Amino acid sequence: MFNDSISTAALRRLPLYLQYLLEIRPGKHEFVSAARMATALGIHHTLVRQDLDVVGAKGFPKKGHPLEETIAAIETYFQWNSRPSAFILGAGNLARVLIGYRQFDRAGVDLLAAFDQDSRKVGTSIFGIEVLSVTKFVDLVRRMHVAIVILTLPPSAAEESVKLITESGVAAVWNFMPATLQFPDRVVVENVNLFAGLSILKKKLTESLNRKEPANEHGNGST
Amino acid sequence: MFNDSISTAALRRLPLYLQYLLEIRPGKHEFVSAARMATALGIHHTLVRQDLDVVGAKGFPKKGHPLEETIAAIETYFQWNSRPSAFILGAGNLARVLIGYRQFDRAGVDLLAAFDQDSRKVGTSIFGIEVLSVTKFVDLVRRMHVAIVILTLPPSAAEESVKLITESGVAAVWNFMPATLQFPDRVVVENVNLFAGLSILKKKLTESLNRKEPANEHGNGST
């Protein structure tokens, strides 16, 4: 059904295509060209075509890609083959942001519950996701066959988090904690560094200013 | 002073080195080897050496890299050459997370204030950062020569955000909003997609399960 291999780079772009297509859906057009998507998203048009091909979203010469079918193709791609369950460990502000965007379903992941140490949070719910006591975490991961844990605790809870993850035997961790965590080798980890983009932005900014006013030429080699 | 060119990939790794070094600082060792950093962070050891070289952090054969000097080298690298001011547009949960991590200073950016439409938030402060009315935003960007705006408003505010950014004439946008925004060409943009990592994690998870139990062989070509 799908072109069987996909690069991680493509995997990052697919949600952007989907987002863009959903945004223009209310419009009157039934088809969208790869070139138009490319321009809107700042991605090379050939790359857009290659990526859409991977998820099996066929286009038509002279017309473009059918909007609805392309949306369906991308959504199906993410749902396809597996739909793991997830818990979110830490019911703070970041958990609130992630749950609020409601993209778990679209990414093909079932978010079942949140966990927190704070007894004031336990029993409440965040956009329909219940907050449970962290004492139930290990047991529930096992009993409910939860595959993914999303770590949104503060860095001070690093040690405790590694212990909980390891004991629970969960297979994969999506880590937002700004700390260097050492999990057992069997655990699949994807680290998210919220601040990584800032230094890249600063670099781009400096470059763009240098391009406009190449004045300051007193001996620093920054580009 | 610094090796003058740096790849964006290296720029993403530097904060990880810094984080790791700060974590082990309380320990007894004065030196740390590239190999040890590499193992802890899951990065190739040669790459660690190349990256440290870029920021001018010298190492010593047989000893390794001096902990304090290496920390100082990375911090100096980010501070060096420019220290732009920033506003954060949107004083919600995500703003709270970003401000709470206190990494702006370390990244060489001065966060001056937050802005929100909600009059209940105006006048409050988030970890010492004042929340001002969004009506003052455009004027203050200009008067205070703010270079970077951090967009943490919900996607429903997409149109309004583009208007504010464009009117203010700010040079760079660090965008956390899950929406396809079209800024004037002169604006430097770095988009952060909070959910991008989830599909990559799902892919890694599927691959690791396939490796362990290559049972399910009924005709799907996923790898």
Added chain:
DNA sequence: TAGATTGTTAATCGATTAACAATC
């Protein structure tokens, strides 16, 4: 000295872009 570790250059790999053929 021998060995551990850095630092540098070359080879490989993966991802993007360019060129162009296919098609409606």
Added chain:
DNA sequence: TAGATTGTTAATCGATTAACAATC
């Protein structure tokens, strides 16, 4: 038909890994 657009293959580019020399 001519032209717009897709789809595919080849060329280029950038980033990672491997090989190895330098050094304390």
